[in-house]
Amino acid sequence: MKAKFEKLENSEAKVIISLEKDEFEKYHDKALKSIQEAVVIDGFRKGNAPENLIVEKYGEMMILEEMGHLAINGSFYETIINENKDKKDDDKIVPISEPKISITKIGKGSDFEYSASFATLPKIDLPEYKKLSKEEKAKVEADLLEELKAKVEGAKLPQIFDVQDEEVLDILENLRKARNVGAHVHEDGTVHEHAHEENKVQAENNPDSPSLPELNDEFAQSFGDNFKTLQDLKDKIKDNLTLEKKAKILDKERNHILERLVKETKASLPEILITEELGRMKSQMMADVEKFGGKWEEYLIQIKKTEEDLVKDWRETAEKRVLSQLILNEVAKQEKIEVKKEEIDVESIRILTEMPEANENHVNSYVHQMLLNEKVMKFLTE
Numbered sequence: 001m002k003a004k005f006e007k008l009e010n011s012e013a014k015v016i017i018s019l020e021k022d023e024f025e026k027y028h029d030k031a032l033k034s035i036q037e038a039v040v041i042d043g044f045r046k047g048n049a050p051e052n053l054i055v056e057k058y059g060e061m062m063i064l065e066e067m068g069h070l071a072i073n074g075s076f077y078e079t080i081i082n083e084n085k086d087k088k089d090d091d092k093i094v095p096i097s098e099p100k101i102s103i104t105k106i107g108k109g110s111d112f113e114y115s116a117s118f119a120t121l122p123k124i125d126l127p128e129y130k131k132l133s134k135e136e137k138a139k140v141e142a143d144l145l146e147e148l149k150a151k152v153e154g155a156k157l158p159q160i161f162d163v164q165d166e167e168v169l170d171i172l173e174n175l176r177k178a179r180n181v182g183a184h185v186h187e188d189g190t191v192h193e194h195a196h197e198e199n200k201v202q203a204e205n206n207p208d209s210p211s212l213p214e215l216n217d218e219f220a221q222s223f224g225d226n227f228k229t230l231q232d233l234k235d236k237i238k239d240n241l242t243l244e245k246k247a248k249i250l251d252k253e254r255n256h257i258l259e260r261l262v263k264e265t266k267a268s269l270p271e272i273l274i275t276e277e278l279g280r281m282k283s284q285m286m287a288d289v290e291k292f293g294g295k296w297e298e299y300l301i302q303i304k305k306t307e308e309d310l311v312k313d314w315r316e317t318a319e320k321r322v323l324s325q326l327i328l329n330e331v332a333k334q335e336k337i338e339v340k341k342e343e344i345d346v347e348s349i350r351i352l353t354e355m356p357e358a359n360e361n362h363v364n365s366y367v368h369q370m371l372l373n374e375k376v377m378k379f380l381t382e
Helices: 021-025 028-036 051-058 060-084 129-149 157-161 165-180 197-205 217-221 230-264 271-291 296-303 307-335 341-354 360-381
Strands: 002-007 012-019 100-105 112-119
Touching: 002 060, 012 021, 012 060, 021 060, 021 112, 028 051, 028 060, 051 060, 060 112, 112 271, 129 157, 129 230, 129 360, 157 230, 165 230, 217 230, 230 307, 230 360, 271 296, 271 307, 307 360, 341 360
Parallel strands: none
Antiparallel strands: 002 012, 012 112, 100 112
16 A cells, blocks of 8 residues: 655645555455445345346445555555654644545556545644743733722732622622612522512612611621621622632633744644634524524624625634633643543533533533643633
């Protein structure tokens, strides 16, 4: 067996694989058996029709094509493995798409030759991501400190994570108004309003109305046994706001870091990855439209766009998403960041319990990527 590799544009590759006639002939018996199990020849049970009658009815090419199919399956990935055997990881050819096959030579008693074109895992030329991450994190915190200084004279950097008393009082006041208009507060802190609009407006215009509950221990106790005093409620609100503020700052830092990494990373993206991401974006949009009772065709008419228009609009976003994922994978590779099987199992079991109809392999793959991304982003922001 001979193989000749060729690098193409956009991280694609092509290989021409040739099998001598004796190598190709080894697939004859298996191909014939497969065809015997599929065809119908009068007077013979499936699996027992002689080759000459199959050829007479269906033609020689039927057997040759099945031989070619088996030869391709048996040689393509073996060829890739042999090509990578003595190469460094960065130089290895890693297919990330099914090959597009073109048979260039086939015949009875002849050599067999075919070409296979496929997308490969692109080489990612990362910038100095550790230095870049520190710079972007510092920029975000510096901007937040400037905003805080406009409110708090002489504020210091650690204070950007602090919750001001005014913020706690605002939440308390909202809770107070919510109680007045016949609303209730869920455990997650969201307010569900039941009151008529005129009562709500009246309460908002007159916050000192006698019907508003007084901010005292009794008011705090109305939110559950965990709150004995008003100070308990204030402390809980402050804790929640602190966690929320830290999470928002962390998200902002991560977004800035990833945006700059995308901007400064050099890579040639295979079209197949962009196409797959566009497909996921379309599927998600269709699911969202149907979730709210709409129909996809009617939605397109409403926004006055075709699917082709949407693909054009989404392409830049799709490219950024693809590159972002490749960047995170490359950082994980360079820093030897891994996800343990037990970590995957815990989250996968939770998802499969909630969605038992989900494909387990797909869930495991999704969870692995999600946890790996989280670990990489944590590494970049520490």
